[in-house]
Amino acid sequence: MSFSSDIKDELCRLQNEKPCCNFSELAGMLRAGLSVRKIGKNYTLSFITEHAMVSRLIYSRMKEFVPDCVEISGEKTTRFKRHVVYRLNFRKILKMHKGLELLHSIGMNINLSEGEIIYTDFQLQDRCCIRAYLRGGFLAVGSVTSPDKSYHVELSFTNDSISSEYMKYMEYFELKPKSLVRNNNSVVYMKEGQDIVDFLNIINAHNALLEMENIRILKDMRNQVNRIVNCETANLGKIVDASVKQVECIKLLDRTIGIENLPINLKEIARLRLENPEASMSELGKMLNPELSKSGVNHRMRRLQKMADDLAK
Ligand SMILES: [Zn+2]
Known part of the structure; x- marks a missing residue:
């Protein structure tokens, strides 16, 4: 298992203390990860992830808010090396009043016939919810390189207004993310060990944080000995x-x-x-x-x- 998927597994097992945070975490996941794709002649609204636990988390959270609106399926693919990706199909939600209401409340309007998502302003007030939102975004599109190789965390967003929004909330916690464009994606990243530790702390990945600190200490000792x-x-x-x-x-x-x-x-x-x-x-x-x-x-x-x-x- 990679360092990234260990972190995501840890985060998926977390229990939010407050319902407001459950909602913000879901908003973070969907705003970052929900996308419109063309399959044959039709557009579909789906969330694709390599992580089984992430797909299950979204599935069960959606069920809490709008019962029976998401279908989940595993697919073999050659695109990812791990060969299985999980597709959450959201097409039913667009025919449900409650479903549209939910999407609207997290600042998303879907125009499926044009194949586009229109993002509207989404404001978070409470510190607890901003953390949950950052966690959700990371679960959807984030990854961390194993710290014994190098220090690198990144999130790859398909929409640049969402990446700016994400950066704004990172900056709220005094993180200093950088950004670049890669393959039409807007990539937010940080490369300093301390920044990554702070980020893991903010999104509540405490086991990963400890592991990272241990590796950093070992690396420091090795450098000193050298x-x-x-x-x-x-x-x-x-x-x-x-x-x-x-x-x-x-x-x-x-x-x-x-x-x-x-x-x-x-x-x-x-x-x-x-x-x-x-x-x-x-x-x-x-x-x-x-x-x-x-x-x-x-x-x-x-x-x-x-x-x-x-x-x-
Ligand atoms: Zn909250």
Whole structure:
């Protein structure tokens, strides 16, 4: 199962506390997802979804408001990879007074002979209902990429006034969605991890939110570990560079003066360096008896270097 369908399953199981929110959620689903399609010579009004639970949710909600107005069928298709899509056929609703009233109350007038839906203004007042409306729209046309791949939430609307309306309600909750046009659809999207977490919170997808947070924490930890490893590698590089130069100097001194003839404190450190080319200065200091500080080792190394430089001249 994909991350998106897990979220939708979770949302379909939610119980709205208030009837007003049931209505707003349904409005969100229908305004975003109901469409007129031409089948043969005739137009039909239908809602198509890949998600079985979404189709069942709409079916049962419609039943609460207008009994017996929607037919549901599953179809095999080659268009979607998952092969089954669920079609909710709304043709009966157009012959029912109560049905037309419901559509009218959510700002939809259907002109089936022209094959068009005319959207009229639909105002939501209460915060609870705006959340429910956003949830409904997401159930109809939304998707979230699995957060271990990338951070991306999008909703693909067939009507651009509905996408603007949806954005307006997202902005009500201080989200900052962006939009673009793709294949004649108006796509609303966000790409920041925090924005997606906030959005999941607003539409009440709390399990998905927790899962996303866990993945974000793991990703952060992984990045931090990588940073530390890179940093250590860089330090190691510096140690090796310095050591290579020191070893060259010491070898030069050995060839010319001979290590044996160096002053005793320089002789010790020169030997240790030749035997331990990968050791840091403080590690070399600890090998001496008595131990010597890092700056003490540095001092002796500089003296060796100066002797070598003088000889080279
Ligand atoms: Zn409400």
